[in-house]
Amino acid sequence: MAKCIYCKKGGWFQQVSSIGFCDACEYEHKPRLADSIRILLSSQEIIDRSKKADTKLSRISDARRHCLILKDFETKGISTITPAPSETLKQIDRVEREVIQSEISDAIFVANQKAEDGNTDAAKLGGFNKGIDRLTKLMDYGEDVSETERAISRLRSGRDSLRAELLRRKAETWVAKGKHAKAVDVLIEAIMALRHDSTPDREQASILNALQDRIVELGGAPPK
Numbered sequence: 001m002a003k004c005i006y007c008k009k010g011g012w013f014q015q016v017s018s019i020g021f022c023d024a025c026e027y028e029h030k031p032r033l034a035d036s037i038r039i040l041l042s043s044q045e046i047i048d049r050s051k052k053a054d055t056k057l058s059r060i061s062d063a064r065r066h067c068l069i070l071k072d073f074e075t076k077g078i079s080t081i082t083p084a085p086s087e088t089l090k091q092i093d094r095v096e097r098e099v100i101q102s103e104i105s106d107a108i109f110v111a112n113q114k115a116e117d118g119n120t121d122a123a124k125l126g127g128f129n130k131g132i133d134r135l136t137k138l139m140d141y142g143e144d145v146s147e148t149e150r151a152i153s154r155l156r157s158g159r160d161s162l163r164a165e166l167l168r169r170k171a172e173t174w175v176a177k178g179k180h181a182k183a184v185d186v187l188i189e190a191i192m193a194l195r196h197d198s199t200p201d202r203e204q205a206s207i208l209n210a211l212q213d214r215i216v217e218l219g220g221a222p223p224k
């Protein structure tokens with residue numbers, strides 16, 4: 001007696017195909033199986049070959065979706081790919097974590113590099129902004145985005161303290177020219193920028209205090 005490997009229906013008059021599907025399943029599920037295998041293989045190839053994290057990650061999502069379809073066949077005892085879909089899913093998760101982690105460390109590295117090497121203040125700060133944009137795109141990926149979130153706030157606070165530091169240096173160039181009033185204006189600008197940026201003020205307390213002390217030293221009045 002022939003029995004379909006997918007729907008398990010069987011009977012004296014049941015015809016099954018060479019891999020064991022009944023007519024209805026052969027029509028409905030075999031193309032789905034073939035499509036999923038094909039898309040999974042082509043996704044894997046692109047994931048390996050591509051150098052762009054967002055391409056890799058969107059293909060990883062495709063691969064996962066089709067691997068889940070194949071896992072449905074696996075739970076019915078039908079073999080599809082090696083390693084089995086349940087194993088392949090674990091690999092897909094691992095690769096996704098690796099891509100996210102390397103994107104995070106690269107974005108932070110590039111931002112810090114720019115902060116040192118940038119020719120202008122805008123270029124120095126721009127490295128952090130680019131890194132923030134890059135990592136914001138990652139927020140759609142991964143089971144746990146807390147690492148990505150932490151990296152984004154690290155970049156924000158790096159940018160915000162650098163902005164204050166650049167203003168502090170600018171103020172000191174006014175001091176060197178004997179223009180204390182101008183220096184005080186710039187230091188006030190730095191304090192206002194810190195108060196309105198996206199980093200909590202308690203994390204910037206030491207910079208804020210130093211700026212206020214400097215204003216007083218220069219004979220100015222710190223902002224209320």
Ligand SMILES: [Zn+2]
Nearest residue numbers: 004007022025
């Ligand atoms: Zn069937």
